[in-house]
Amino acid sequence: MIEAISLFAWFAAASGAPIPAVDPLTQPIATSRSAEWLAPAVPEKIFGKTYLVGFGGLSVALIDTGEGLVLVDGALPQAAPAILDNVRKLGFDPKDIKFILSTEPHFDHAGGLAALARDTGATVVASARGAEGLRSGKHAADDPQLAYGGSWPAVTRLRVMKDGEVLKLGKAAITAHATPGHTMGSMSWSWQACAGEGEGKACKAIVFASSLNPVSADGYRYTAPSSAAIVKGFEASYKRMDALKCNVLISAHPDNAGAGRYNDKPGACRAYADRSRKLLAKRLADERVGAK
Ligand SMILES: [Zn+2]
Numbered sequence: 208m209i210e211a212i213s214l215f216a217w218f219a220a221a222s223g224a225p226i227p228a229v230d231p232l233t234q235p236i237a238t239s240r241s242a243e244w245l246a247p248a249v250p251e252k253i254f255g256k257t258y259l260v261g262f263g264g265l266s267v268a269l270i271d272t273g274e275g276l277v278l279v280d281g282a283l284p285q286a287a288p289a290i291l292d293n294v295r296k297l298g299f300d301p302k303d304i305k306f307i308l309s310t311e312p313h314f315d316h317a318g319g320l321a322a323l324a325r326d327t328g329a330t331v332v333a334s335a336r337g338a339e340g341l342r343s344g345k346h347a348a349d350d351p352q353l354a355y356g357g358s359w360p361a362v363t364r365l366r367v368m369k370d371g372e373v374l375k376l377g378k379a380a381i382t383a384h385a386t387p388g389h390t391m392g393s394m395s396w397s398w399q400a401c402a403g404e405g406e407g408k409a410c411k412a413i414v415f416a417s418s419l420n421p422v423s424a425d426g427y428r429y430t431a432p433s434s435a436a437i438v439k440g441f442e443a444s445y446k447r448m449d450a451l452k453c454n455v456l457i458s459a460h461p462d463n464a465g466a467g468r469y470n471d472k473p474g475a476c477r478a479y480a481d482r483s484r485k486l487l488a489k490r491l492a493d494e495r496v497g498a499k
Contacts (some may be wrong), residue, residue, distance in 0.1 A: 232322035232360045235285040236314050245286055250293040253455060254411050255400035259468055260293035266457050268415050272377030275305035279396055279415045281319030284360055301327045309333040310417035310459050311393045312340025314359035321360035331362045334385060336392030338365045350390055354424035384447055386417045387440030393417040411454040414476050418459045419444060419483035421490050430494040441487055448480035
């Protein structure tokens with residue numbers, strides 16, 4: 208058997224067949240925060256058939272629908288193999304991932320989507336503006352972080368969902384909620400996680416919230432007339448988060464959720480919106496007095 212494999216390798220090399228090069232879809236994007244974002248974390252069950260398969264500083268969720276798996280977000284390009292390992296550690300086969308829901312077209316949540324989609328055969332799901340960003344692998348022209356530049360692996364197989372639309376697979380019904388502002392394509396996702404055997408009979412409303420941070424590259428002004436749609440977007444997103452049925456909040460960056468890897472305290476989604484509301488109000492005030 209050893210000889211057979213060696214012989215095959217020799218033939219492959221001698222025949223000029225392509226020798227596997229470095230994988231372009233998982234090439235690391237290094238930032239000052241990448242190590243902290245990708246701090247290893249043990250995959251864990253939140254409730255029912257909903258799990259976390261991400262990292263200390265970036266959330267990735269997994270839903271077992273009974274007729275296939277759904278992943279939410281893809282972290283950085285170099286994170287894809289670890290995400291799939293975490294899926295395996297929970298006893299699932301990554302090939303059963305049918306959809307990967309995207310919260311926003313930024314490298315830290317969408318960088319791994321292209322590799323994950325390729326390796327699982329899954330379709331990536333996003334808002335129309337989100338899908339535009341994922342296809343380009345770059346910031347949109349109206350993104351407050353546009354001036355940071357950079358790019359990430361582009362996604363080719365996409366399904367667009369509208370605000371309020373429901374993705375049904377197996378026992379899961381996952382609702383898309385447009386939460387623009389941080390990017391105009393940002394989308395949050397909610398579903399019911401219901402108890403399995405021995406967990407009682409309850410169901411919990413899970414919300415995977417997109418980033419609502421009013422952060423920007425230097426020089427961007429939220430008070431500029433051209434930023435009006437972004438500010439309006441944030442305001443609509445706060446109202447949306449306030450109104451969502453939300454027993455458990457998973458935020459794209461867990462440190463913005465106010466508690467560990469997820470927050471299951473009452474009012475978690477409202478507190479999440481409020482944090483951003485205050486940050487944006489401060490930012491607007493700072494810009495008006497010339498402090499920013
Ligand atoms: Zn972002």
